[in-house]
Amino acid sequence: MEKKEDQQLQQEEEQVVNPWEVSAKDGGKIDYDKLIDKFGCQRLDQSFVDRVQRLTSRPPHVFLRRGVFFAHRDLNEILDAYERGDKFYLYTGRGPSSEALHLGHLIPFMFTKYLQDAFKVPLVIQLTDDEKCMWKNLSVEESQRLARENAKDIIACGFDISKTFIFSDFDYVGGAFYKNMVKVAKCVTYNKVVGIFGFTGEDHIGKVSFPPVQAVPSFPSSFPHLFSSKDDLRCLIPCAIDQDPYFRMTRDVAPRIGYHKPALIESLFFPALQGETGKMSASDPNSAIYVTDSAKDIKFKVNKHAFTGGQESIEKHRQYGANLEVVDIPIKYLNFFLEDDAELEHIKKEYGAGRMLTGEVKKRLIEVLTELVERHRRARAAVTDEMVDAFMAVRPLPNMFD
Amino acid sequence: MGSSKDQLLVRLKELQIDFSQYEHPVVLTVEAQAKYVGNKGGALSKNLFLKDKKHRYYIVSALADTKVDLKVLSQRLGLGKGGLRMAPEQALGEILQVPLGCVTPFALVNESARHVSLLLDQGIKTQERCFFHPLSNDISISLDAHGLDKFLKSTGRDPSYVDLEANPPVGKDQPPDLAAFIPSGSTVLPDLPDEAPASQDSTGNHVSAGTKSAAVIAKAVKPSGNVQNVKEKPVNGARPSIPSANAGKFVEELLDKTSTLLLSEISEDSIKQHGGQLGTEVVNNIQKCLREDLKNLATIFKNTAYTEGFYAGIHYQPKRL
Numbered sequence: 001m002e003k004k005e006d007q008q009l010q011q012e013e014e015q016v017v018n019p020w021e022v023s024a025k026d027g028g029k030i031d032y033d034k035l036i037d038k039f040g041c042q043r044l045d046q047s048f049v050d051r052v053q054r055l056t057s058r059p060p061h062v063f064l065r066r067g068v069f070f071a072h073r074d075l076n077e078i079l080d081a082y083e084r085g086d087k088f089y090l091y092t093g094r095g096p097s098s099e100a101l102h103l104g105h106l107i108p109f110m111f112t113k114y115l116q117d118a119f120k121v122p123l124v125i126q127l128t129d130d131e132k133c134m135w136k137n138l139s140v141e142e143s144q145r146l147a148r149e150n151a152k153d154i155i156a157c158g159f160d161i162s163k164t165f166i167f168s169d170f171d172y173v174g175g176a177f178y179k180n181m182v183k184v185a186k187c188v189t190y191n192k193v194v195g196i197f198g199f200t201g202e203d204h205i206g207k208v209s210f211p212p213v214q215a216v217p218s219f220p221s222s223f224p225h226l227f228s229s230k231d232d233l234r235c236l237i238p239c240a241i242d243q244d245p246y247f248r249m250t251r252d253v254a255p256r257i258g259y260h261k262p263a264l265i266e267s268l269f270f271p272a273l274q275g276e277t278g279k280m281s282a283s284d285p286n287s288a289i290y291v292t293d294s295a296k297d298i299k300f301k302v303n304k305h306a307f308t309g310g311q312e313s314i315e316k317h318r319q320y321g322a323n324l325e326v327v328d329i330p331i332k333y334l335n336f337f338l339e340d341d342a343e344l345e346h347i348k349k350e351y352g353a354g355r356m357l358t359g360e361v362k363k364r365l366i367e368v369l370t371e372l373v374e375r376h377r378r379a380r381a382a383v384t385d386e387m388v389d390a391f392m393a394v395r396p397l398p399n400m401f402d
Numbered sequence: 403m404g405s406s407k408d409q410l411l412v413r414l415k416e417l418q419i420d421f422s423q424y425e426h427p428v429v430l431t432v433e434a435q436a437k438y439v440g441n442k443g444g445a446l447s448k449n450l451f452l453k454d455k456k457h458r459y460y461i462v463s464a465l466a467d468t469k470v471d472l473k474v475l476s477q478r479l480g481l482g483k484g485g486l487r488m489a490p491e492q493a494l495g496e497i498l499q500v501p502l503g504c505v506t507p508f509a510l511v512n513e514s515a516r517h518v519s520l521l522l523d524q525g526i527k528t529q530e531r532c533f534f535h536p537l538s539n540d541i542s543i544s545l546d547a548h549g550l551d552k553f554l555k556s557t558g559r560d561p562s563y564v565d566l567e568a569n570p571p572v573g574k575d576q577p578p579d580l581a582a583f584i585p586s587g588s589t590v591l592p593d594l595p596d597e598a599p600a601s602q603d604s605t606g607n608h609v610s611a612g613t614k615s616a617a618v619i620a621k622a623v624k625p626s627g628n629v630q631n632v633k634e635k636p637v638n639g640a641r642p643s644i645p646s647a648n649a650g651k652f653v654e655e656l657l658d659k660t661s662t663l664l665l666s667e668i669s670e671d672s673i674k675q676h677g678g679q680l681g682t683e684v685v686n687n688i689q690k691c692l693r694e695d696l697k698n699l700a701t702i703f704k705n706t707a708y709t710e711g712f713y714a715g716i717h718y719q720p721k722r723l
Contacts, residue, residue, distance in 0.1 A: 129678060145581075386712070
C-alpha cells in the first residue's frame with residue numbers, strides 16, 4: 001500500500017531528497033528510515049537476501065549483504081513471478097552531466113551487472129542526455145558526446161552485449177517509446193508533477209514534460225525490437241533512492257494504461273569523502289574517487305580528505321577506540337567495497353576497540369579502491385567506439401534470457 | 403606516405419582557392435619567417451601542435467600576435483588546468499607528417515591526422531590574408547579565411563573560429579565552452595599508470611607477503627589485454643582498426659592468472675598444513691578467487707568478438723544478383 005505522499009511533501013521538509021538535490025537536515029546524516037517512511041517504499045530485509053541467494057544459486061552481492069541496496073517496491077512480486085518461471089528485465093540509467101565518473105556513479109551499474117548475471121535477464125540502460133541538456137544547460141552536441149563517453153565507462157562495468165541495450169534519449173525517443181510517453185503524460189496533471197518534482201512557474205516547459213521520458217523504459221512495449229511478443233514482461237529498476245519520485249509517478253500511472261507497475265530496488269547514497277552530509281559532487285574533485293584517478297591520487301585523497309572517527313591522538317585512540325557513531329568514511333567505504341565479510345567485521349572490531357589505527361584502516365581502503373579502479377580502467381581500455389555503437393544499435397537480442 | 407607540398411598546392415588550385423606562394427630558405431620560427439614574407443601583405447600565423455593527457459591531439463592556428471594561454475585553453479576544453487602540453491616531436495612526424503617548425507592546418511589533409519582537432523583564431527578572419535606553411539617550411543603561402551575554409555571543408559572538416567584570447571569562467575554551472583573541440587573517435591591508448599598500483603589479489607587477507615610480489619610482478623609483466631589493437635596509433639591512411647578478439651591471447655591471460663594464484667597457493671607452509679588435501683584446498687580457493695575475474699575477462703572477450711561481428715554485419719555487401 002502506498003501512502004499519499006502529496007500531503008507529506010507539503011509539510012516542513014527537513015532533509016531534501018529528489019533527483020536534483022540531496023541534502024541532510026542541519027548538516028547531519030541522511031535519515032533513511034524517515035525517507036522510507038516518507039516515500040512509502042519497503043525495507044529490504046534479510047529474508048529477501050536469503051531468497052535471492054536461493055533463487056540464483058550463488059552468494060548474494062556484497063551490496064545486498066551489507067544493506068547498500070536497502071529498500072524496494074514489489075521485489076517480492078518479481079521474485080514470485082521468477083520462481084514460477086516468468087522472467088523480467090532490468091532498467092537503469094545515467095544522466096550524463098559530466099565526463100568524470102566517480103565510484104558513486106558506478107554503484108548502481110555494478111549491482112545491475114550482478115543482477116543480470118545472477119538472474120540471466122536482459123537490461124536496458126537509458127542515457128538521459130536530453131535531461132542534462134535541459135537541467136545543466138549543455139549544448140545538444142555536448143550532452144550527446146558525454147552520453148557516449150559515459151557509455152564507455154558503463155560498458156566497462158562488464159555488461160553482456162548479447163543481453164544489453166544502451167540508448168540515448170536524443171537518439172531513441174520516437175515511435176513506440178514516444179507513444180508510451182504520451183500515454184503516461186496524459187495521466188499526470190500539471191499540478192501533480194509540480195507536487196512530485198517541485199517545479200515552479202519559472203521552470204521551462206522542457207523540464208515539466210521530461211518525467212515521462214524516464215518513466216516509459218519501465219514498459220516493455222517501449223522497446224518493440226526487444227520485447228515485441230512479451231507485453232506482459234515485468235521490469236525491475238535498480239537505482240539510488242533519490243530517483244524514487246519518477247517511479248512513484250510511473251507506478252501510479254501504469255495500471256491506468258494497462259501495464260504492470262515496475263518494481264524497484266533502491267540504494268543508499270554513496271557518501272562524499274568529507275563525510276555524509278549528502279551525495280558526492282561531480283564538481284568538487286576532492287569529494288570523490290574518480291575512475292580516472294591514479295593510485296597516487298587515491299592514496300592522497302583518502303589520506304588527506306577522508307573524514308574519520310579516529311581519535312585525535314594515538315594514545316587516546318588506543319584508549320577509547322574509534323568513534324563509529326560518527327560516519328567514519330574509511331569504514332563506510334569498506335562496507336561498500338570490501339568483499340570479505342569476516343575481514344570487515346575484524347577491522348570494525350579492532351578499530352572500534354582502538355587496537356587498529358586510522359592509518360591502517362585507510363591503508364586497507366586504499367588497496368581495495370586502487371584495485372577496483374585499476375580493474376575498471378583495464379576494462380575501459382578495451383571499450384572502443386565500435387563497441388559503443390554495437391551496444392547502442394537497435395537490434396534484436398535473441399539470447400537475452402540465456 | 404603523407405601528401406607533399408606539391409600535391410597540396412595542386413589540390414588548392416583544383417579547389418580554385420586563391421593563394422600566393424613565396425619560397426625562401428627553411429625557417430623554423432615565426433621570427434625567421436617574418437624576415438622573408440613579413441612585408442608581403444599577409445599576417446603571419448603561429449601554429450601549435452598540442453596533446454592532452456588522453457593522447458588526443460590539437461592544432462591551434464592563430465595570428466602571430468594573438469595571445470594563446472595553454473592553461474586557459476586547457477580549462478576551456480574541459481581538460482582541467484594543466485591538461486594541455488606541446489606534443490612531442492615524434493608526433494609531428496607520425497601524425498601530421500610535417501617536419502619540425504612546420505605545424506600548419508594544411509597537415510590535416512593527411513589521413514593520419516584525421517582525429518586531430520583544429521582550433522582557429524577568429525583573428526584570422528579579420529585579416530585580408532594570412533600566411534601558413536604548406537607542408538614544408540621552405541615555402542609560405544598566403545590566403546584568406548574563406549580560402550582556408552574551402553580547403554578544410556574539402557577534407558571533411560567544418561571550420562570554426564574561436565576567440566582564443568577569451569578567458570570565460572569554467573565551473574559547475576559554466577561548462578567548458580570549447581568542449582566540443584575534444585576529438586572523439588580516436589583510438590585511445592590505455593592510460594599508463596603513474597606508478598605500479600599497490601594492489602593485491604582479490605583474496606585479500608589470505609595472501610602472504612611472498613604472494614603479493616608474485617601477483618604484482620605478474621601484473622606488471624602482462625599488461626592488460628587480449629585486445630591487441632587498442633595500443634596502436636593510426637598510421638596514415640588506415641582507419642582505426644577494430645580490435646580483434648584474440649582467442650590465443652585470451653587463453654594466455656586466463657592461464658597466467660590461474661598459474662599465479664596456483665603458485666601462491668602451493669608453498670612449503672601450505673603443503674605442511676594440508677598435506678594430501680592440498681589439491682582440494684587449492685581448487686576451492688582458485689574457484690572462489692578467480693571466478694569473477696575470469697568471468698569478467700570472458701565478458702570483455704565476448705563483447706569484443708560480438709562488436710567485430712556487428713561491424714562486419716553493417717558493412718556487408720549483399721550479393722549482386
